[in-house]
Amino acid sequence: MKDMFIRRKEQQMLKKDRSSIGQIDSKIKNLCDLINSMNNYYTTSSCSGRIAILLDSPRKEEGLFLFRTHEKTNAIEILDILKESSSKSEDKIVIFKQEPCIITIACRTREDAEVILEIAREKAGWKNSGIMSSKRNICELRSTEHLALPIMKNKKILVDDEFIEVLVEESNLRLEKTWEKIEKLEKELKNLDKKHYPAEA
Amino acid sequence: MKDMFIRRKEQQMLKKDRSSIGQIDSKIKNLCDLINSMNNYYTTSSCSGRIAILLDSPRKEEGLFLFRTHEKTNAIEILDILKESSSKSEDKIVIFKQEPCIITIACRTREDAEVILEIAREKAGWKNSGIMSSKRNICELRSTEHLALPIMKNKKILVDDEFIEVLVEESNLRLEKTWEKIEKLEKELKNLDKKHYPAEA
Numbered sequence: 001m002k003d004m005f006i007r008r009k010e011q012q013m014l015k016k017d018r019s020s021i022g023q024i025d026s027k028i029k030n031l032c033d034l035i036n037s038m039n040n041y042y043t044t045s046s047c048s049g050r051i052a053i054l055l056d057s058p059r060k061e062e063g064l065f066l067f068r069t070h071e072k073t074n075a076i077e078i079l080d081i082l083k084e085s086s087s088k089s090e091d092k093i094v095i096f097k098q099e100p101c102i103i104t105i106a107c108r109t110r111e112d113a114e115v116i117l118e119i120a121r122e123k124a125g126w127k128n129s130g131i132m133s134s135k136r137n138i139c140e141l142r143s144t145e146h147l148a149l150p151i152m153k154n155k156k157i158l159v160d161d162e163f164i165e166v167l168v169e170e171s172n173l174r175l176e177k178t179w180e181k182i183e184k185l186e187k188e189l190k191n192l193d194k195k196h197y198p199a200e201a
Numbered sequence: 202m203k204d205m206f207i208r209r210k211e212q213q214m215l216k217k218d219r220s221s222i223g224q225i226d227s228k229i230k231n232l233c234d235l236i237n238s239m240n241n242y243y244t245t246s247s248c249s250g251r252i253a254i255l256l257d258s259p260r261k262e263e264g265l266f267l268f269r270t271h272e273k274t275n276a277i278e279i280l281d282i283l284k285e286s287s288s289k290s291e292d293k294i295v296i297f298k299q300e301p302c303i304i305t306i307a308c309r310t311r312e313d314a315e316v317i318l319e320i321a322r323e324k325a326g327w328k329n330s331g332i333m334s335s336k337r338n339i340c341e342l343r344s345t346e347h348l349a350l351p352i353m354k355n356k357k358i359l360v361d362d363e364f365i366e367v368l369v370e371e372s373n374l375r376l377e378k379t380w381e382k383i384e385k386l387e388k389e390l391k392n393l394d395k396k397h398y399p400a401e402a
Contacts, residue, residue: 093371110311114335121333130331130341132322135315140331149350150371158367163359170294170351 005108009042012106025070027179028101031186038189040108041116044138049101049145049178051171053081056093056150066094072172075164079157086155094152098171100128100143101178107137116141119192124185143181145174206309210243213307226271228380229302232387239390241309242317245339250302250346250379252372254282257294257351267295273373276365280358287356295353299372301329301344302379308338317342320393325386344382346375 002010013036027048035041053067066085067078078096085094107113113131120126120141128142147170151158159167203211214237228249236242254268267286268279279297286295308314314332321327321342329343348371352359360368 093367110335117333117335128329130333131335132318132331146347147349147351149348150367153367158364159360166294166351166354166359 005040005106008106009036012042012044027070028103028182031182031189032103034186034189035103035105035116038192040112042106044104044106046103047099047101048182049143049175050097050099051175052097052099053078053085053151054095054097055089056095072175073168075161075168078164078168079161082152082157086152086157089152089155091154093150096147096149096151096167098145098147098174100145100174101126101182102140102142104132105139105141107139110137113137113139115192116189119188120185123188125181126185141185143178145178147171147174206241206307209307210237213243213245228271229304229383232383232390233304235387235390236304236306236317239393241313243307245305245307247304248300248302249383250344250376251298251300252376253298253300254279254286254352255296255298256290257296273376274369276362276369279365279369280362283353283358287353287358290353290356292355294351297348297350297352297368299346299348299375301346301375302327302383303341303343305333306340306342308340311335311338314338314340316393317390320389321386324389326382327386342386344379346379348372348375 025046025048028046032043032046035043048070050068050070051073052065052069055064055066057064066088067081082094105116107116117129117131117139120129120139126141126143128144130140132138132140147167149167226247226249229247233244233247236244249271251269251271252274253266253270255265256267258265267289268282283295306317308317314335318330318332318340321330321340327342327344329345331341333339333341348368350368
């Protein structure tokens, strides 16, 4: 008889990509596939890192995002989005964000969670990682690259074009660094002892 | 005979405040004292949240910080610091940061770690919390309020006074929110079943 972990994993694997960004997040797909090929793990969500513009709000709710991308961006694109969305923002503060790669993993046992957590933190530089729910051994692996600032208030862009150039450059650099962390984790997981963490037959 | 946990706790309690910011972080002291009064927990580090200005660097190293405070700030203070430190920054990028409250806790057992983690995440809004090393049951509790942006490059301030006004206002607001989370966690921990988590005699 199949155990509960395998049954939950099979159910998770049947789910379609539920990413709200509406595009396949290709830079983290290989890493997710690798983790899902291992008997003792499966992924429940992931993001390869992103640049986003959104309305500031105390709660997560529908319709806050004005722009989201997993790709590098440029100053013209950002300026266009800010100009287009000024009417939508009303008197709200608009936030520009660059966020790191993140991946949520269900692990069969506590020891499996410890193994992947230590590799992520100590060998691959995903320093903001931890076990988020130890009842079901859920790990959240997260890297560190991030920026966040108010960029528009009362429909007015708060910064000039030169700042946006620097901001975009710095955001793109951090995305590159976060993508390197994805490759590093993938490489480290491939080195894991296959006897203890065999790929599924 | 005293167990290892108690011995490590006693050693930790003997240490002086090693905070590099050089001031007692009063807003989180009561929470730390409460946690340290419980048999199954002790704190190893904490920060009530802060505003900082620092040189961008791929590594954590000495001498990067140009300014750090646990208190609210104002635009004049920030502008003065940027002007004063422009010569120190050379061709480096200078980053402005607002960071949330964070506390690292050693827990006696895995179950103790789970208890405090769930309270922090689900009842007190410290959403970026997790078990960072499950071998020693170390929890890192962290809230979510944060800002981070490039503010100076090649000795030149990249933003105008009006932006700094908004930035300081938003940073101060987030500090207030993070302080509320500290109070919330303290309140929730006081409600913990004293039978299971007795204060030390």
